[in-house]
Amino acid sequence: MITDPALEFWLRHVAADGGLWEPAGDSAYVVLPAQLRDAYRLPEELRVTADPDVAREDGATLLTAGHPVLAEAADRVLAVGDAGYLVLDRPAGVPPGRDVLQAEVREAFPADHGRIDVSGEPAFVLHPVVRVGALVSYELSAEDRFQEEAERWVDVPSRREIPAALARSLSKALYNERTVVPPAENLLPAIGHAHRLMDSAAISRRAVLAAEVSSGFEAERGRAAAYYADAIAGIERRLATAAPDRAAVLRERLRATREEQVRRLAEIAEKYEARHVIRPYRLHVLLVPALRVAADVLRGSRRYPMSFDWLLPAGVYAPVRCPSCSAEAGLVAGKEKLGCEACLPPKPATVASATKPAAPAKPPAAKPPVAPSVTSPKPSRREAGPPQARGAQQKARAALAERVWSAVASGDRRTLARVLRPDSPAAALARVYGPAAFTGIIGMPAGEAPERFTAAVDAETVHGVLLGSSGAEYHYFIPSQDGQAAEVLPFPVIADGTFWRSYWWGRRPDARWSGPAVKGLEPVERKLAVAGRDWNGLPVAARALAAWDRLGDTRDRLLSAHQPDVLAACVIRLVAYRAGGKATFASVADHFRLAEEDVRRADRAVRPLLALGPGRPWLALRPGV
Numbered sequence: 001m002i003t004d005p006a007l008e009f010w011l012r013h014v015a016a017d018g019g020l021w022e023p024a025g026d027s028a029y030v031v032l033p034a035q036l037r038d039a040y041r042l043p044e045e046l047r048v049t050a051d052p053d054v055a056r057e058d059g060a061t062l063l064t065a066g067h068p069v070l071a072e073a074a075d076r077v078l079a080v081g082d083a084g085y086l087v088l089d090r091p092a093g094v095p096p097g098r099d100v101l102q103a104e105v106r107e108a109f110p111a112d113h114g115r116i117d118v119s120g121e122p123a124f125v126l127h128p129v130v131r132v133g134a135l136v137s138y139e140l141s142a143e144d145r146f147q148e149e150a151e152r153w154v155d156v157p158s159r160r161e162i163p164a165a166l167a168r169s170l171s172k173a174l175y176n177e178r179t180v181v182p183p184a185e186n187l188l189p190a191i192g193h194a195h196r197l198m199d200s201a202a203i204s205r206r207a208v209l210a211a212e213v214s215s216g217f218e219a220e221r222g223r224a225a226a227y228y229a230d231a232i233a234g235i236e237r238r239l240a241t242a243a244p245d246r247a248a249v250l251r252e253r254l255r256a257t258r259e260e261q262v263r264r265l266a267e268i269a270e271k272y273e274a275r276h277v278i279r280p281y282r283l284h285v286l287l288v289p290a291l292r293v294a295a296d297v298l299r300g301s302r303r304y305p306m307s308f309d310w311l312l313p314a315g316v317y318a319p320v321r322c323p324s325c326s327a328e329a330g331l332v333a334g335k336e337k338l339g340c341e342a343c344l345p346p347k348p349a350t351v352a353s354a355t356k357p358a359a360p361a362k363p364p365a366a367k368p369p370v371a372p373s374v375t376s377p378k379p380s381r382r383e384a385g386p387p388q389a390r391g392a393q394q395k396a397r398a399a400l401a402e403r404v405w406s407a408v409a410s411g412d413r414r415t416l417a418r419v420l421r422p423d424s425p426a427a428a429l430a431r432v433y434g435p436a437a438f439t440g441i442i443g444m445p446a447g448e449a450p451e452r453f454t455a456a457v458d459a460e461t462v463h464g465v466l467l468g469s470s471g472a473e474y475h476y477f478i479p480s481q482d483g484q485a486a487e488v489l490p491f492p493v494i495a496d497g498t499f500w501r502s503y504w505w506g507r508r509p510d511a512r513w514s515g516p517a518v519k520g521l522e523p524v525e526r527k528l529a530v531a532g533r534d535w536n537g538l539p540v541a542a543r544a545l546a547a548w549d550r551l552g553d554t555r556d557r558l559l560s561a562h563q564p565d566v567l568a569a570c571v572i573r574l575v576a577y578r579a580g581g582k583a584t585f586a587s588v589a590d591h592f593r594l595a596e597e598d599v600r601r602a603d604r605a606v607r608p609l610l611a612l613g614p615g616r617p618w619l620a621l622r623p624g625v
């Protein structure tokens with residue numbers, strides 16, 4: 001069987017241009033028409049394969065992604081283009097009667113609180129659907145390129161992707177090609193939607209492909225990270241014992257080295273950044289014979305008119321959107337309007353109690369920022385310098401540290417939640433372990449209380465030292481987004497989201513903290529919260545909890561196919577790997593006491609959904625984000 005997308009594409013192109021092919025095991029017999037034989041400089045009859053072993057053993061011609069013949073085929077198809085209007089034939093036979101249309105419309109569009117009644121005689125219309133085909137070229141690094149074919153079918157009036165079964169039946173329907181120019185109303189939004197669907201699928205696909213070629217990136221990034229970690233540790237060591245005049249020079253050198261590190265790691269990430277290009281080669285507008293069924297959605301005495309198109313060749317209704325908000329959710333007959341589950345939620349929305357938006361109460365334990373002591377090795381305090389134009393922004397970010405540490409010191413979950421970015425690892429940390437984990441993650445033992453802190457700002461990161469009641473100092477780094485804390489870490493974050501290399505050498509500040517997770521977690525969270533933390537520490541567990549949380553409704557689908565423990569292991573392995581850890585399948589399976597194959601199987605389902613990558617250490621990629 002031919003499963004290589006590039007070769008499949010070529011075979012389809014050959015067939016479309018008058019050639020013949022038939023499958024033969026892992027290869028295919030092909031007969032080329034004269035013009036293709038000449039164009040590709042290939043024999044008239046040949047056997048082709050995408051499998052190097054088959055090519056070697058059976059003497060078949062190897063055609064894999066990147067082969068000039070495949071690239072030429074793509075260019076030929078794109079040059080010719082394939083666009084047009086197709087009017088599908090109206091099926092022979094009697095169209096369904098009013099009672100069938102009535103029963104089917106109620107079945108297809110269950111309206112909450114409402115009942116759909118067909119109101120008039122159906123009218124014959126041509127209902128437009130677009131079929132968009134494109135060639136997607138993936139560039140995973142300077143050396144690694146792939147091409148794949150993509151196709152999307154989108155209903156024009158509703159701008160919704162049509163179900164695969166409907167697309168199949170429409171592609172089998174007979175048609176007459178016509179050169180009429182039908183109304184092109186709403187065509188562009190539908191084509192745009194098809195492209196967005198292709199684009200978001202390509203982003204996920206790219207992450208999977210990129211993971212397969214990431215070893216070069218890992219190696220280069222690892223070398224650079226280790227180099228800078230050593231350099232910075234060396235300067236910090238000297239700074240710890242330096243005389244005051246020498247210390248100023250060392251602090252400046254430390255700052256310059258950190259800046260250089262961020263720049264260099266960003267350069268490496270950019271060099272390996274995956275890209276994709278979508279080149280459309282097919283645009284068919286199918287005009288599908290349909291019955292337009294006028295109907296009323298009734299709620300009590302209220303009557304909301306709506307119409308539905310019954311697609312005759314497929315025997316189903318075309319999809320619709322909410323007439324009020326254009327969402328794709330199920331219809332709801334409201335008291336005021338016909339809406340959907342998105343704009344008319346079934347239960348009244350609970351509004352958070354209106355607390356006054358004043359600054360959080362300052363707990364007695366936390367005092368205002370103090371100047372760093374001369375002997376403690378810490379980054380330069382820009383706040384201490386002369387006022388600058390961006391001082392206000394700097395102050396706002398430094399204030400974030402005060403709000404975080406005040407809330408942590410007083411154990412105030414609600415204030416803490418307000419200064420954390422929703423869906424972030426910091427939010428997951430607070431939700432699953434409570435405020436105490438914020439001091440635990442930077443190495444403060446459970447028995448110690450935070451007393452004072454310093455705060456300085458570098459770009460989007462607030463950092464400083466937290467002083468505990470024992471007098472010990474704990475370095476903290478809070479990367480923020482839009483003024484909210486996204487993570488709390490004992491080390492600076494590298495531009496691509498990986499952890500400080502020494503973290504993976506087993507020097508984990510949070511190892512001293514073993515606070516419990518809250519009760520009432522769902523099974524995957526429970527596993528991540530305890531076994532996950534034991535595996536690679538709190539910083540990784542917090543990212544994994546955030547990543548799992550971001551999967552939203554797809555979690556139910558995953559849970560129907562995989563054990564919770566397996567999903568927990570698979571998610572945390574991906575996150576640990578993206579944070580720069582080795583994180584092999586064998587090690588995670590061993591730690592979670594699972595079969596490695598089970599984790600690998602779940603990985604194939606979870607990896608494209610999470611779509612993690614350089615610079616995306618825990619975020620789930622979503623189109624438009």
Ligand SMILES: [Zn+2]
Binds near residue numbers: 322324327342344
């Ligand atoms: Zn709606």
